[in-house]
Amino acid sequence: MSRLYQSARYMPFGDKALRVELGNIISPEVNTRVHALHEAVSNAQLSGTCECVPTYRSLLVTYDPTKVTYEELVSQVKNLEETSKAHASKRKSRRAIIPVVYGGEFGPDITQVAQYHNLKEEDVMRIHLGREYLVYMIGFIAGFPYLGKLSDEIVTPRLETPRLRVPQGSVGIAEDQTGIYPRQAPGGWQIIGRTPIKLFDPLWRPPALLQPSDLVRFSPVSAEEFWQIHASASEGRYDPFAQE
Amino acid sequence: MKLFRVVKPGFFTTVQDLGRHGFLRYGVPISGAMDDFSLMLANMLVENDPSDACLEITMLGPELEVLHGTQIAVAGDISLQINGQDSELWQTTTIRKGDMVSFGKVRSGCRAYLAARDGIDAPVVLGSRSTYVRGEIGGTHGRQLKAGDYIEGFDAVHLVDHCLYLPREFIPSFSAEIDVDVVLGPQLGSFTEKGVKTFLSSSYTVTVEADRMGYRLEGTGIERSERVDTISDAILPGSVQVPANGKPIVTMRDAQTTGGYPKIAAVVSPDLHVLGQAKPNDKVCFHKITLSEAHRRLLDYKKMFSVIESKLHRRFPVT
Numbered sequence: 001m002s003r004l005y006q007s008a009r010y011m012p013f014g015d016k017a018l019r020v021e022l023g024n025i026i027s028p029e030v031n032t033r034v035h036a037l038h039e040a041v042s043n044a045q046l047s048g049t050c051e052c053v054p055t056y057r058s059l060l061v062t063y064d065p066t067k068v069t070y071e072e073l074v075s076q077v078k079n080l081e082e083t084s085k086a087h088a089s090k091r092k093s094r095r096a097i098i099p100v101v102y103g104g105e106f107g108p109d110i111t112q113v114a115q116y117h118n119l120k121e122e123d124v125m126r127i128h129l130g131r132e133y134l135v136y137m138i139g140f141i142a143g144f145p146y147l148g149k150l151s152d153e154i155v156t157p158r159l160e161t162p163r164l165r166v167p168q169g170s171v172g173i174a175e176d177q178t179g180i181y182p183r184q185a186p187g188g189w190q191i192i193g194r195t196p197i198k199l200f201d202p203l204w205r206p207p208a209l210l211q212p213s214d215l216v217r218f219s220p221v222s223a224e225e226f227w228q229i230h231a232s233a234s235e236g237r238y239d240p241f242a243q244e
Numbered sequence: 245m246k247l248f249r250v251v252k253p254g255f256f257t258t259v260q261d262l263g264r265h266g267f268l269r270y271g272v273p274i275s276g277a278m279d280d281f282s283l284m285l286a287n288m289l290v291e292n293d294p295s296d297a298c299l300e301i302t303m304l305g306p307e308l309e310v311l312h313g314t315q316i317a318v319a320g321d322i323s324l325q326i327n328g329q330d331s332e333l334w335q336t337t338t339i340r341k342g343d344m345v346s347f348g349k350v351r352s353g354c355r356a357y358l359a360a361r362d363g364i365d366a367p368v369v370l371g372s373r374s375t376y377v378r379g380e381i382g383g384t385h386g387r388q389l390k391a392g393d394y395i396e397g398f399d400a401v402h403l404v405d406h407c408l409y410l411p412r413e414f415i416p417s418f419s420a421e422i423d424v425d426v427v428l429g430p431q432l433g434s435f436t437e438k439g440v441k442t443f444l445s446s447s448y449t450v451t452v453e454a455d456r457m458g459y460r461l462e463g464t465g466i467e468r469s470e471r472v473d474t475i476s477d478a479i480l481p482g483s484v485q486v487p488a489n490g491k492p493i494v495t496m497r498d499a500q501t502t503g504g505y506p507k508i509a510a511v512v513s514p515d516l517h518v519l520g521q522a523k524p525n526d527k528v529c530f531h532k533i534t535l536s537e538a539h540r541r542l543l544d545y546k547k548m549f550s551v552i553e554s555k556l557h558r559r560f561p562v563t
Contacts, residue, residue, distance in 0.1 A: 014512065058477055066542065
């Protein structure tokens, strides 16, 4: 029961954006197609287009209607969609390894997540570490990656009452997704750990560490290692893309 | 160089330009002036680039001590005094070291813009000087002004030699009853026919939950269909989102870049600045237009700027 559309749906979003919907579920299959189309549209450098926003199952393309008409843009993107379909499975993603301290003061909700599933805290950690995640999209706050898909064994609803302050670096679970808070913010995700590395810096180009379509693995570290990595990361001496 | 010292910050004053473009996919909001039309006019009145940074004043303006002589222009409907004397809006005004520029409350609308010759300076972050308070970036230390802050500017060597002023017919009036055009969608399928009818025929009131991120509106609830689309998707300023209670939320310049509420419509770009002047208790009505009508409106809006530029009056020489 795949809900990846046979042909994408095109629709205007306001007077300056085209929205291309590729499916109606959150899944790596649909999302990969979004990234393939994003790549094709960015590489084509279509005249009159401004920027692209890839999300779970759609791609937004903003444009200047005084430079390109909506109809012209739709027909150009449709052509790219046809060719990008074939390339979707062959795309090469970047791979990052993100160090995380699980549980304790760094991940206060791991107990609750374990209880919810009748598991031990170590099991939650093992299962969370057990797979590679796709960056579906960046949103909510600058640099926040939505990662999926989580193993069914630890799918957990959000907190009933969101926290006013979730510390920077917190790694959380919400339903079948996991995410990382690039800065302190209010939030309702179940916090199971924390990473010492920085995910967003307005001085970087691009400003976010992770980009949509990247693949992410977590690696467990001790509280002591957390501070060591924190120190080297803040001096720019830690590259999560060169840890294998 | 230091242009002003902030004596009183006003209610919520920030540095804004036309915004931070190109970083939505990294989760960075656009920010920039809520009423970009007024910001551009203020800049034109001191012969700046229309995209130069200004101070965006909200509800109650600041009190500024002038540290370096320059020229300013204020766009908006707000009381303005220089050294205790009432001063004109919508024109070039020369100020000298030691002068005190004091704003009062806005009389209509919600925001006013202070442009200084050659622009307000602030660190350029991701291509813009705009303050994004929730992300603590841009402007003055990523936040609204505080007493004791310094506003940086440029040493304006070439001052405007004639007082430029905006002919009366171009001065916008800020009504408490706001009409904006929208293009329906993109999640029209999440609403019933009745819901769409309600949305287009009702008058909505801006609640106190209204800031640079967006406005929560009060009014007749919009009926959603049985198949509501709640998968998080891209958001742009001007999106009309409808949560489960049916009360619309319009996103504005600091809106987060993704969200899961279905969007019934989007306000067309030439009307966003009008909405940027809305304040609590103002009424908003949404009118449906087609995409091609929206594009004609955008062309007219752009043409209007060149007309205004050619009709800026030059009065007496500035002393």
